[in-house]
Every structure is written in C-alpha cells, then in structure tokens.
Amino acid sequence: MKVLKNKLALLVDDEQGTMRGTAFFEYFISALIVANMVAIVLESYEEIMPVYGDWLMNFELFSIGVFTVEYLIRIWVSDERHPELPAWKARWKYMTSFLGLVDLLAILPFYLPYLLLMDLRILRSLRLFRLIRLLKLNRYFTSLRLIRNVILKTKNEIAVTVFLVFILLVLASTLMYNIEKQAQPEAFKNIGESMWWAVATLTTVGYGDVYPITGLGKLLSAFIALLGIGIVALPTGIISSAYMEEFRELKGKTTSCSCPHCGKEL
Template identity: 55%
Template sequence: MKSRIYELVEKGSHGRRLNQMFDNFIMSLIVMSLVSIILESIPDVHSKYSEILYGFNILSIGIFTIEYFMRIYVSDVTHPSETRLKSASKFIFSTYGLIDLLAILPFFLPMLIKIDLRFLRALRLTRFLRILKLNRYNDSLNLIWAVIKEKKSELAVTGFLTFLILMIASFLMYHIEGDKQPEAFSNILESFWWAVATLTTVGYGDIYPITGLGKFISGLIAILGIGIVALPTGIVGAGFMAKVEQVKQKKEDRKCPHCGCDLLTRQHEIHSN
C-alpha cells in the first residue's frame, strides 16, 4: 500500500501512466486554483459566481489536504530517519512541505491566519518541473547558484552600500522636505520609501521634493541608482561568464586527443579497446 502511494505521489513521469496522470491532475488543479483566486479579485465575477468559486475552493483544498497527508504517510521513504515521527517532521519542515502546509492551513484556521496564502500554490508547480522536462536546466541553475555563493562577499558589500545610501537620503530628505511637505515626508520611514523608489529609478511620482535642494539631492540619488542597480547584475554576470568558461575548459581537458570523445564516458572505453 505504502509503495503504491509513494509511486503515485513521488515518482511522477518516471513511473507508470497512473503516476503521470496524478501529477498532471495536481498540476492542473494548482493552475485552476490560481485562476480562481484571480477571478475572485474581480468584483463582477465574484458577485455572479461566488458560490461556484467557493465550492471549487473547498474541493481543491480537500484534494490538496489528502495529497499532503499522503506525502506525510510516505515521508519515512522520502525523508528517511530514525523514527517515523522524525521523518514526518523532516517533510513538514522542508521547503515543499511548508509551502504545501501554508497553502491549506488558512482554510482550517481562519480565525488565527487572516492572510490568504493560496497564492503559494504557484510555488508548488516547481515540484512538477520534471513533467515539463526542465531537469536538463538543473546544471545552469546550479551554475548560477554557485556564482552567487562565490560572489556573496561582493554582493553583500553592494547591498550594504545601497542600504547606507538609502538611509542617508532618507534622513536628508526628511529634514529638508519635512517642513514643506509634512504629509509626504512625515517621518524617516516615509522618506525611506521615496529613497527606494528614486534609487531604483522607478519614480512612482506619489512622493517628490519641491524645494531646490531637495530636487538636487533627488537628482543625485537617481543618478547613483543607475550604477547601484547595475552593480549586482554586473558582478553576477561576470562571475557567470567566468564559470561558463571554466566548465568549457574542463570539458575540453577531458577530451581524448585521438578520438575527441569524453575520457570519462563508455564511448572512450570502446574506442580505446
């Protein structure tokens, strides 16, 4: 029984046809659930089809809850540990386990959790990337993650510099514009929001300086923002290109000078013999 449930919820496209059907069904239900959340936010649609949308929500929550407990049931296989309780805890507190739990918990605890966390179901689609045959891109994702870890010191310095500029700009604008615009720059936090919008060159226009000195500082912050935003992109981009070159060089070093095939493959062994 447990092995069948395990194959049903974990094997995905690598299992039998029933496994594929289950994965496709869950993925389709997640997409439909997200569509229903979007439709609920439209007043005209919500007023006409609120009962249908609510019924579908209950149905999807029920199915997701059953699936969640099925995964807990086979957690001693997917997350092996000394006891079944520890295995279940490993799954529950894993990334996917927490996403699954937060997606259904607000329905059962509406008085304690007021926020609608159903949007987290979108993150569950990552579990089914194998259906879309995206595993081939794992090497690229790992490469990007390796670059980020390698450049974490540079990125941390950039982040600290950005925060420092934001704080200085917030203090300056609060003292310069606070008296002239008490509603817009009522405190440093409000000024911080302006600084973020300006430094990232978004400039929503909801808060802007009216004094000459304030406009001058705003211009400087906007110009600085162009460089500040480009810094992390440049750091990661340069690191990524360097990593790609390293990978290419390793592949070239592994090539046989005689037959041109990879020295670590079975094909090279055949050619050698």
C-alpha cells in the first residue's frame, strides 16, 4: 500500500517524477483534455449527433471517470509532497490550490445535478464548464513561464492602457451617438450600440455592420481609427521592453569583457 502510494505520488508529480510512467501519464491526460475539446466541438454539429451521439456520451463518461480517479489520487498522495505537514493539511492545501480547484471544477458539473437533485434541463448549460478542463493543461507548460513573467511584470502598465482604452471608448461612442443618431437612428440607437461601433473601429476589426454616414461622423471615425494604431503601439512597446529585460536577466550577465581599444581585461 505504502509502495503503491509512493509510486502514484511520483506518477502524478510533474516536477520531480522521472519514472518512464510519468511522461506517459502526462501525455495521456493532455491527449484526453484535447480529445474532450474536440468532442465539445463535434457535439455542436447537427449532422454528427444522431450518428455518433452515443459514442460521444460514452467518451464523456470515460473522461469523467479518468478525471475523477486522477482527482482522488491527487488528493490521496498530496501528503507525500508536503511530509512536514499533517496529512489533512497537505490535502486541504492541494484542494484549495489553483490547480486543485481546476481539477474539481472539471468534474463537478457532471455530479452536481445528482447532488442537488436539480432539474436535468439545467444540466445542458453546465456542460460549458467542461471548457475548464483546458486549464488543466497549465500544469505541463513550463515554457509558458517566460510569457507569464512578462505579463505579470507589465500588468500595471497594461491595466492603465486598458483603462485609457475604456475611457476612449466611452468618449468616442458618446460623441458618435450625438453625431449619428439622427442620420441612423437604428444603428446608433443608444450609447451602448454606439460602443459596438467604437470597439470595431478602435481595434481595427471593422465588421462593416455599423459605420458613420455623416461627414462629421466619418471624421471622428477616421480619428479613432488612427488612434487605434497608437493603441496597438502602446502595449506592444510595453511588452517588448519587458521581454528584453527578461531575456537579459535569463542570460546571466557575467561574461567578463575586454576593452575593444586596448585589449586589456576590465
């Protein structure tokens, strides 16, 4: 029993585990998560459900089974990773960690109707929560760390940029609403609808379902579209700088150097 637990602890541990089984286990869970996504996409096809509906339901039951077993194992062996803590504390620590909650939320929507004896009709919308399973992949992406560091480092400036964009959207859509509401009472019915135009213009998406037709409206639209270029430049500049810093720190700057003029070591 003790040996089995030890082996399982190594199996599900993605950081220390070096057994051959660990890599296999990781690939298996990753593949299952991706297959779950594919299943969600397939279920939305009307042509597919009558033919493969049963197959997809069985696959869902199989996935729930695997994820439930995985969750229970992770709870069970979590005291191995924190031998300094009492067993229940180590387990509680895992269960309330970010990845522990993701593991729970990935299976909970399936059990909830049975637990709460709710109407089965509401089960349908709960299916969407299966998307949370994608977050389980998080565990295996160490390469994400650099990008995460950069985003964390720049989160203040990004937040200010988002705030500036929001202010700009409110200003632009209020002005446009007042300019266009008489020419296009339907498309610019209120400032909320006007904001739909503002987002499409500032992000340069430009679906083409709403656009100004008056001269003044076109002038404002042109101005906002040109500002959109600057809006792209701001976060890009911020993120570029943060990347450079991160790169330089990773490289470890201890290369000793010699003067290019006299050749002496510094």
